[in-house]
Each structure stands twice: as C-alpha cells, then as structure tokens.
Amino acid sequence: MGLRIAIGAVVLAALAVAVVLSMQPGVLPSKPPQEKAARPAGATNAETLLIQKGEYLARAGDCVACHTNPEGREFAGGRAMPTPFGALYSPNITPDEETGIGQWSSDEFYRMMHSGVSRDGSLLYPAMPFASYTKVTRADSDAIYAYLMSVQPVKLKNRPHELRFPFNKRELLIGWRTLYFKEGEYQPDPKQSEQWNRGAYLVEGLGHCSMCHTAINALGGSKESQEFEGGMIPNQNWYAPSLTSNREAGLGEWDLKDIADLLQVGVSKRATVYGPMAEVVYNSLQYMTDADAEAMAVYLKTLPKRDADPLPTSQARLVQPTVMENGRKIYDKQCALCHGADGKGHPPAYPPLAGNQSITMTSPVNSIRMVLNGGYAPGTKKNPRPHGMPPFSHIFDDEEVAAVVTYIRVAWDNSGAPVAAAQVPELRKLLPE
C-alpha cells in the first residue's frame, strides 16, 4: 500500500515538475531597503512589548527545539532531524545577514509561516510545521519576526540536507502540498467561547500538536480526517497517543485542571509526560500562561471522540496464570513501593497506573519503554525538581518485561490486553548501553 502511494506520488510529482515553472513561487518583490533601526537606543515601549509577545509566541511554537543544536547557540540551527527519507538539518534563524534570516522582511517571514515558501521561493520540507503555522495570524507572525530579529545574530552556515532520492527533489513537495497542505489562518468558531477559540488556535497553530498526534503515513503526510487520532512518531519510536480516544490520551473525562497541569507542569493527578512530550513541555508549554494552558485544556477536552479501536474482547484479555503471577511478583518487588500495590501511585510524584489510559491503550510501546528505560518528568517552572523512575532494562529479561507490563495493563480492572515477550527486543535497541 505504502509503495503504491509512493509510486503514485512520484508520478504526481513528475506531472508537477512539468508545471513547476508556473507553480513554483518566486521571490517576493523587493521593497526599497528600509533603515535597519538601530535598537535598543531608540527602542520604544511598543517595540519592546512586541518583542516580548514574539518571544512568548516563539515559545508556544517551540522554535528553539528544532532550531538549536545541543550545545549550539540558540536559534542557530544545525540540529539533525532524522526522517524516514534521510536527515534534514534545521536552518539558522538568528538575524545574521549572511547565514541567518537577517535579510528577510516581515512579508517574507509571514509567507514562510503561512505558505511554507522560503525567502528564495523554494518550498519548505514539511519537517517545518507550516501546515500548522499557516493558522497563525499575520500579527502574531510579525511579533515572532520582531523577536527573532532581536536575538543575538550567529554566523553559522546552514548544513545541507541529506535526503535520499527522490525525496531530495523539492519539486516533489508540490505533490505533497496538493495532498496534505491546506493554507489558511485560523478561523474562530463563533459558536464557541473566546477561551475555546484561543485554545484551538494554540493547539492547531503554533503548538503544532498534530505533527505527532496525527498518524504520519508513508509520505510523511497526515490526514485531516484523522487529526489527533495518534500514531507512532517516526524515528523516535514513541507512540503519540490519540487525543480523541478516551482509550488513549482523550481528555474527555479529565478535569480541566489536570489537563492544564499535564501541559504546563509536566505532571498531574492523572498522568505524567515522558519522552518527546517531556521535550515539548520543557521547551515550550511550561512557559504558557495559566490562561493559555487552561484555554488549550478547554479545547482539547472538547475534541470529538473517535475511538478507533474497540475495547479488547474478554478473549483478547485472557492472560496465562503463570504470566500474571510472574508479573505480580515483579510488580510487588520492584514497582509497588512507588506505584502502590493498588496501582494508585502517589501523584503527582509517582503517577497512577490503575485507570491510566496511556498504559491500557492498544499500543504497549510507551509502557514497555518506560519499564526498560525509566524516565524523568521534565523540570518545569512549576515542578523544577521532578521525581524519576529508574531503568530496568538491565534487570529484567524480555519475559519479565512482558509479564510486568501485562500485569499493569490488566490488574485493578485496567482494560488493556497482554503483551508478548517478542515485542520487547526491538525496543531494547533504542537506547543502546
């Protein structure tokens, strides 16, 4: 299936190449060169406020996570972004004239955010979440622009991408865009509250949540009809749970406070974030105001419920008594001290396992990874000293991992199905010792 789509896309791309000259955007008409204002001497209060607003919005968009190399200078790019199609390297977005975006105008910046077209007219790869950023208003784009122009310029040449053929042909992106890109600013829903609309704007726009929480297909596209239904994150091998299914990370049954806490604090009474979501909280969501965190919670709670998978049948939930007994023994010895014999944990320090959707959902990947690798919640402004779980990969063999994960998926009336030892070895390779 994936191959057929791929062939289809290549054909489509070939057609697109034929019309590439007519469809490829060019360079925006240049304006007379503007005086580069020598701030901060003449910096007005309004300008400072705009920059501050832009800094906040850049946080909401988590620009720093991709545009900063570990140990590198902030926003100077160069971070490798492994994709199924090869490695991309994020560009320098500091205002350096030569290697950064110092020569960009606010019009060019907005076109990049809104249409996914770079200053020179080339099409951006969708690793840049312009399919989400297109929803950002012109005013907010201008604020982010003002902020980025205010940061320290760094001279660092962009590293060329290392994509395999045919994905290194940007013309292919015309096909991708036809299939998966819908341009347009966020349109408020008049039937909903202002708070709901603010939340929707942040989640669908700058937050670019759907980049992970909507399944990515073989072409690196995500379908709007499956928005927020979850999927494996390519190359990271964590499962981004569905935000629409109450069997996964659907939040329909959560208190608003717990949703907002999970996003902004990283821990809540119901669950804790780890892995890629911990990165999002650490770099971005912890900086959201209480009002914005709550607005996002209000919106997320109302996402339509679409339970892709029915509950596993009682047949599917059958566990061999020996496996269950083994799992219980391991749990009592290694897990119960923090998570409690009753699985209720001691939230927010030690998350509950009983009734925890991230444990019972169909994909056991995240639970297996937690048992193997442990994890720390992100250190945030509201939770600067998080508790952590130790790794057990060197203590448990595959059978034991499967037994204890099976145990927590079915004990305490949890609705999960057992996992097989065969699911463990692949996940062991992710963090080689």
Next chain:
Amino acid sequence: MEARVQGCVTCHGQSGQGTNSGYYPRIAGKPAGYLYNQLVAFRNGTRNYAPMNYLVAYLPDAYLREMAEHYAKLRPPFARRDPGSVDPAVLARGEALVKTGDPQKTIPACAACHGASLTGMQPGIPGLVGLRPTYLTAQLTAWKVGERKAAEPDCMKRIANRLTESDIAAVSAWLARQEPPQDPSPESANLVRMPFACGSQK
C-alpha cells in the same frame, strides 16, 4: 531528595554505592562539581551514554546541581570486591603509573591529580576508588579515542593520549584491586601541585 533520585537507583544503588553489575560506577562521595559537570554533559549530549542522556535530557541546571550535591555527601560502605587473578607484571605497571607515572612518556601519576589516596580532588576531579576495571577501562579508552572530554584545557585528554591499551588495562586492574581508604572524601583543591592545567578545576 532520596525519593526524587529513585531514577538512579537500579544502576547506581540506593546510596550511589554502585550495583553488582560490572559497569555502573559508584557515584557516592565524588566531588559535587565533578558529578554536576557529568550530569550537564549527559544532558547536553557532550558525554554519550544513551540511557543517561535520555534520563536527564529535560532537567534544569539547579536540579542537576542538587542531585550532584546529594550524592557527593553520601558515604555508603564500599562493596566487597573479587579481584580475580592478574599477571603481577601488569599490576606492577599499573601501580607505577598510578603512583609515579611514566616520566619518559611524560605521563604524570594518577595520584598527582586524583589525590594521594585516589579519592579525587575538589571541585572537579573524581575519585578512582571503588570502581570496577570494566568501567575504568571503558572510560580511559573513551578519553583516548576522543569520545569523552572535559572543559578545556582538557588535561585528561592529554594524558589518555599517551596511554597505550595495555597501560589502560594495567591501571584499571591495579586500581580495582585497592582497598578503599578509611576516609573516602575528596582532597581540597590544590592548584599548585597539578601537573597540567585542567578546565574542570577552574
């Protein structure tokens, strides 16, 4: 604090004393500055060990400092060791390198920086006591091939470059056989005596 560092215990032990597994090092009692530098390096990816890089990836400086200070203060008993048998000539070479170095190859003695009783030196030099040969060999090799590094000027890099593989095996074997000292506390900083300038001692 003990509850917060449960994330460390399956590898480093409840009190940082290390565990039975051959690799994971004892961290208790190492200088806080050294432990902090390692935690930051693991977080920033300048020291590579995937399970550690993952665990501390999203922890702020202040908290890493607190973790480092927590383990620096602990003095759990040393585990009993089973040294196994090693060729006496190898041990003699190891002992010589540790105590006097190799002047011909301009290798200073380990003890010159890591302390007369090898318990490390404040603020940034780790103790070498209570570590297993597997860990010591792996770390020295990592320095030698450039995988492990420290703040410039990187004194350990200069030294590791001058060690041969058999030197590394000899030093590791001898160190791992030593009885732990009565007082495992690191020595206080003593810049005058150090053979090379070390970035971590600033």
